[in-house]
Structures are given as structure tokens and as C-alpha cells.
Amino acid sequence: MTALPKTGAAWAEVAERMRQMAGGDVKWRDGKAAVYVFNAGPEIEQVQKEAYALFASENGLGPAAFPSLRQMEAEVVGFGLSLLHGPEGAVGNMTSGGTDSILMAVKAARDFARQDRGLTGPLNLVLPRSAHPAFDKACAVMEIEVRRTPLAGLLADPDAIEAACDDRTIMIVGSAPCFPYGLIDPIAALGELAQRKALWLHVDACVGGYIAPFVRMNGAPVPAFDFEVPGVSSMSADLHKYGYCAKGASTVFFRSEALRRRMIFEVGDWPASKMVTPTLAGTRPGGAIAAAWAVMNVLGEEGYRAKHGEVTAAREAIEAGVRSQGWRVLGEPLLGITAFTREDLNPFAVLKKLFERGWVTSAVTEPRGLHLMLSPVHLAVADRYLEDLAWASDAARADGGKPAEARYGG
Ligand SMILES: Cc1ncc(COP(=O)(O)O)c(C=O)c1O
Incomplete structure (x- = not known):
């Protein structure tokens, strides 16, 4: 149990400690999270804040x-x-x-x-x-x-x-x-x-x-x-x-x-x-x-259309890429979430390997597959994700596809 400090610290020092704590978090600004964070870029983040x-x-x-x-x-x-x-x-x-x-x-x-x-x-x-x-x-x-x-x-x-x-x-x-x-x-x-x-x-x-x-x-x-x-x-x-x-x-x-x-x-x-x-x-x-x-006022209809156009483009690029690697996309997603499966590999083992490369994404269980909730930022990193997915699939296969638990939240 951490006790409340007796004496307060300077805000600059506290802020620095917070930045250090965040150092271990997923690099979502670089597009490494496809769950938990919706990243429409630094301008929108600034408006929010x-x-x-x-x-x-x-x-x-x-x-x-x-x-x-x-x-x-x-x-x-x-x-x-x-x-x-x-x-x-x-x-x-x-x-x-x-x-x-x-x-x-x-x-x-x-x-x-x-x-x-x-x-x-x-x-x-x-x-x-x-x-x-x-x-x-x-x-x-x-x-x-x-x-x-x-x-x-x-x-x-x-x-x-x-x-x-x-x-x-x-x-x-x-x-x-x-x-x-x-x-x-x-x-x-x-x-x-x-x-x-x-x-x-x-x-x-x-x-x-x-x-x-x-x-x-x-x-x-x-x-x-x-x-x-x-x-x-x-x-x-x-x-x-x-x-x-x-x-x-x-x-x-x-x-x-x-x-x-x-x-x-x-x-x-x-x-x-x-x-x-x-x-x-x-x-x-x-x-x-x-x-x-x-x-909402900063984006307006045109801003949302443009941001969501980027989500669609990211999803389509990733879906084309995962299909070419042997995955099957589940259903026909039209929005920002896509999930894909394959029978010859344990997707949860692939998920774990992707995590080693900094990707925080999630999974589906029926059938077992990988799950992405995409943001505009992912358009710029779609190729990188696909490269790492190919690597993670090979690495999981080499490991014998040991299962890992898939979890959302908690
Ligand atoms: C379809 C759907 N409904 C409800 C929720 C719950 O939203 P929140 O996490 O903001 O409570 C989620 C969260 O991901 C969701 O995907």
C-alpha cells in the first residue's frame, strides 16, 4: 500500500514522473494499439485536451x-x-x-x-x-x-x-x-x-x-x-x-x-x-x-468523412494483406473492426508474438482469430503491421503454436 506523500512535490517533477510511467505503455501514437484507443491524429488529440x-x-x-x-x-x-x-x-x-x-x-x-x-x-x-x-x-x-x-x-x-x-x-x-x-x-x-x-x-x-x-x-x-x-x-x-x-x-x-x-x-x-x-x-x-x-465542431461532416475514409482504407489494405498470408476475414466488415482466422495456426500464439513487437490488439474466440479496431493512424502503419504479422505467424509456427490466453480488459 502506498501512503500519501507527507510533503507535496513540484508539479514539474510530478509531471516528469508521469511521463516516465507512460514510457512502458503501448505506443498508441505510433499506431501500435488497435483496441482501447481511437487515434485520429495529433491535431484532434490537442483539441480534446x-x-x-x-x-x-x-x-x-x-x-x-x-x-x-x-x-x-x-x-x-x-x-x-x-x-x-x-x-x-x-x-x-x-x-x-x-x-x-x-x-x-x-x-x-x-x-x-x-x-x-x-x-x-x-x-x-x-x-x-x-x-x-x-x-x-x-x-x-x-x-x-x-x-x-x-x-x-x-x-x-x-x-x-x-x-x-x-x-x-x-x-x-x-x-x-x-x-x-x-x-x-x-x-x-x-x-x-x-x-x-x-x-x-x-x-x-x-x-x-x-x-x-x-x-x-x-x-x-x-x-x-x-x-x-x-x-x-x-x-x-x-x-x-x-x-x-x-x-x-x-x-x-x-x-x-x-x-x-x-x-x-x-x-x-x-x-x-x-x-x-x-x-x-x-x-x-x-x-x-x-x-x-x-x-465535433472542429471535424464537422467533412472531417469525419475524411477520417473514416482513412479507417476504411486501412481496413481494406489490412484485409487484402491478411488474406494473401492465408487468413480468412470473418464476414464482410464495413466499418472499423475486422477479425480474421486460420485453422493451420493458433491465432492466440500469433497475438502473443505480435505483442513482443509492441502491437496491442485483441482476439476473437468463436472461431479463434485476431481482431483489430482500426483508427485513421493505422493507414500509415498497415504495411508494418502486415510485415510483423507474417513474422509473428512464422515465429508462432516455429514455437509449435503454444496457446496464450486472449483477454479484453481486466
Ligand atoms: C459494441 C459495444 N458496445 C458497448 C461497449 C461498451 O463501451 P464502453 O467500453 O465505453 O463502456 C463496447 C466497448 O467496446 C462495444 O464494443
């Missing part, structure tokens, strides 16, 4: 005290809804991240089920096997049963989802895209199911929300995945992923205020004034709101 610093002490919990933050949040929500075909009356909030957005959407759906549909007793949530564990976390917190359904061709299977639903189902889920494969689930078919059975469909666009609209503008055949699909009730879309905003920023959207109001939490029964919070957080860091607003 300076905008964050301008509002680092302000608190979004108090919109009356900080109308600046209230306006910035409202505008960021507007940017998101306009990109995601939010209909008249659609609403949303900024949250601290994808897990927060998902947890709050599940809370809204649960309270809607209890208060508007009159459901009592145990409840369940039905989601495809590829949906993010944030849903499991939300269900664990709220004691909701999780029903994961098998995939069909790596995508959510609407028939399997329908079969798993009953009259205690509070939500069904589709991902746009899912994290493991980067593929967009058949949201239109899920929307049709949701409408036919009066189910709450949440689209988890934490990864895709701020890339898919621009990739579509750039000409890719991105299928309908957002509020354009009439059966979609709520969506999560992370600003701190492909929105290239500072960490601690996501958006959660609802088709109408009647759905959103079940997210909002109010407590009046304590010895201070009534507390009303829209999201999980109490204190809401002003810096995260301000940095998101700033990055």
Missing part, C-alpha cells in the same frame, strides 16, 4: 449553473440524432461511456415494462451471443435474466431471438456493429419483430454510431441500422470511440420522451433538495462534454 481543460472543473450535474454545458450537451445530442435519423420528438443524453448508455437504456426499458406495461415478477432481456457484456452487467445490477441466442452466419438471428422472447421480455438487442466481428446485425428484421411483438429494440451502436453514417456517405452499402428502422426504441453511440472525442463520452437516444422519462432518476426523500439525474453519474465531468462538443 485543450477543450477538456477549459471545462475540467465544471459539472454537468448543474445545468442551471452551467448553461454552457447544457447547450453543448444539447447540441452534441442533436448532432447524434441528426446523423442517426432521429425522428421528430427523439431525445437523448450524454453519458460517461458505452456501458453507462447501455445500463441506462436497460433501466429505461425495465421501468417502462413495470410502469407502462404493468409487468411484475422476473424479467428477461434477449440478445445475440455477439452483443457486448455491458448488457450482462446491466442485467446483473438490475437482476434481469440474460438470454443469449445463437448467431446465424455471425449475425443476430431474428428467429432465435423471437423464440427466446416471452411476455416478460423487456428488451431485445441488435449491434451496429458487434464488437467481436465488426458486423452489423439485421436491424431491419429485428425492427419488424419488435413492431410485430411490441418489444423494445435497443440498437447498440456504441462502436458504429459515429462511423457508420459517414462510411455510408462515403459510398459503402451500410444497411439501415438506426432510427430509420421504425421498430428501434433506443440506441447507444459512443463519442469516445469513432467520434474521436475524449474518453468519458457517449450518447444514449430514445425514440420519444415517453421512453426516455423512464431513464431519469429522482429522489426527494432525504435532507437536501430533490436530486434529479438523467444518467448513472451524479457529478458529470464538464471536460468530457466540452471536449466532445469541440471535436
Whole structure:
């Protein structure tokens, strides 16, 4: 256990110690991380940091005290809804991240089920096997049963989802895209199911929300995945992923205020004034709101199209390269995630070898494969990655392909 220093040190000295600590971290500015960090280049990093610093002490919990933050949040929500075909009356909030957005959407759906549909007793949530564990976390917190359904061709299977639903189902889920494969689930078919059975469909666009609209503008055949699909009730879309905003920023959207109001939490029964919070957080860091607003204004539609064009080019170059080395790309990714497999090698052993060369990337397990979540910076290092992948594959083969554990987070 480290005790608090008795005497404080000079900031310059503390900063230097921090820089030294960071010396052992993945060299993400050089493009060595294809997970955890979304790197749109040094100019955007500077905007994030300076905008964050301008509002680092302000608190979004108090919109009356900080109308600046209230306006910035409202505008960021507007940017998101306009990109995601939010209909008249659609609403949303900024949250601290994808897990927060998902947890709050599940809370809204649960309270809607209890208060508007009159459901009592145990409840369940039905989601495809590829949906993010944030849903499991939300269900664990709220004691909701999780029903994961098998995939069909790596995508959510609407028939399997329908079969798993009953009259205690509070939500069904589709991902746009899912994290493991980067593929967009058949949201239109899920929307049709949701409408036919009066189910709450949440689209988890934490990864895709701020890339898919621009990739579509750039000409890719991105299928309908957002509020354009009439059966979609709520969506999560992370600003701190492909929105290239500072960490601690996501958006959660609802088709109408009647759905959103079940997210909002109010407590009046304590010895201070009534507390009303829209999201999980109490204190809401002003810096995260301000940095998101700033990055979005600096990039604009054209800036995002250009950055995401680079992601697409990086993905296509890497996919062509890995195929030529004997890997098989899983499905047909359209956005920034790609995963690839091969049977004649242990991909986890290759992953471990790549780590020796400084690459921090992740893995899929069904089937075993390598996983990349690409940023604009990767366009410049795609060739280097492919060279190191060829080396790592040979090295893993020479080692006899000893297995390594694949892990995301923790
Ligand atoms: C599809 C998807 N949903 C939700 C999340 C959770 O987001 P966060 O890590 O910001 O809580 C992630 C994170 O990678 C994700 O890939």
C-alpha cells in the first residue's frame, strides 16, 4: 500500500514522473494499439485536451449553473440524432461511456415494462451471443435474466431471438456493429419483430454510431441500422470511440420522451433538495462534454468523412494483406473492426508474438482469430503491421503454436 506523500512535490517533477510511467505503455501514437484507443491524429488529440481543460472543473450535474454545458450537451445530442435519423420528438443524453448508455437504456426499458406495461415478477432481456457484456452487467445490477441466442452466419438471428422472447421480455438487442466481428446485425428484421411483438429494440451502436453514417456517405452499402428502422426504441453511440472525442463520452437516444422519462432518476426523500439525474453519474465531468462538443465542431461532416475514409482504407489494405498470408476475414466488415482466422495456426500464439513487437490488439474466440479496431493512424502503419504479422505467424509456427490466453480488459 502506498501512503500519501507527507510533503507535496513540484508539479514539474510530478509531471516528469508521469511521463516516465507512460514510457512502458503501448505506443498508441505510433499506431501500435488497435483496441482501447481511437487515434485520429495529433491535431484532434490537442483539441480534446485543450477543450477538456477549459471545462475540467465544471459539472454537468448543474445545468442551471452551467448553461454552457447544457447547450453543448444539447447540441452534441442533436448532432447524434441528426446523423442517426432521429425522428421528430427523439431525445437523448450524454453519458460517461458505452456501458453507462447501455445500463441506462436497460433501466429505461425495465421501468417502462413495470410502469407502462404493468409487468411484475422476473424479467428477461434477449440478445445475440455477439452483443457486448455491458448488457450482462446491466442485467446483473438490475437482476434481469440474460438470454443469449445463437448467431446465424455471425449475425443476430431474428428467429432465435423471437423464440427466446416471452411476455416478460423487456428488451431485445441488435449491434451496429458487434464488437467481436465488426458486423452489423439485421436491424431491419429485428425492427419488424419488435413492431410485430411490441418489444423494445435497443440498437447498440456504441462502436458504429459515429462511423457508420459517414462510411455510408462515403459510398459503402451500410444497411439501415438506426432510427430509420421504425421498430428501434433506443440506441447507444459512443463519442469516445469513432467520434474521436475524449474518453468519458457517449450518447444514449430514445425514440420519444415517453421512453426516455423512464431513464431519469429522482429522489426527494432525504435532507437536501430533490436530486434529479438523467444518467448513472451524479457529478458529470464538464471536460468530457466540452471536449466532445469541440471535436465535433472542429471535424464537422467533412472531417469525419475524411477520417473514416482513412479507417476504411486501412481496413481494406489490412484485409487484402491478411488474406494473401492465408487468413480468412470473418464476414464482410464495413466499418472499423475486422477479425480474421486460420485453422493451420493458433491465432492466440500469433497475438502473443505480435505483442513482443509492441502491437496491442485483441482476439476473437468463436472461431479463434485476431481482431483489430482500426483508427485513421493505422493507414500509415498497415504495411508494418502486415510485415510483423507474417513474422509473428512464422515465429508462432516455429514455437509449435503454444496457446496464450486472449483477454479484453481486466
Ligand atoms: C459494441 C459495444 N458496445 C458497448 C461497449 C461498451 O463501451 P464502453 O467500453 O465505453 O463502456 C463496447 C466497448 O467496446 C462495444 O464494443
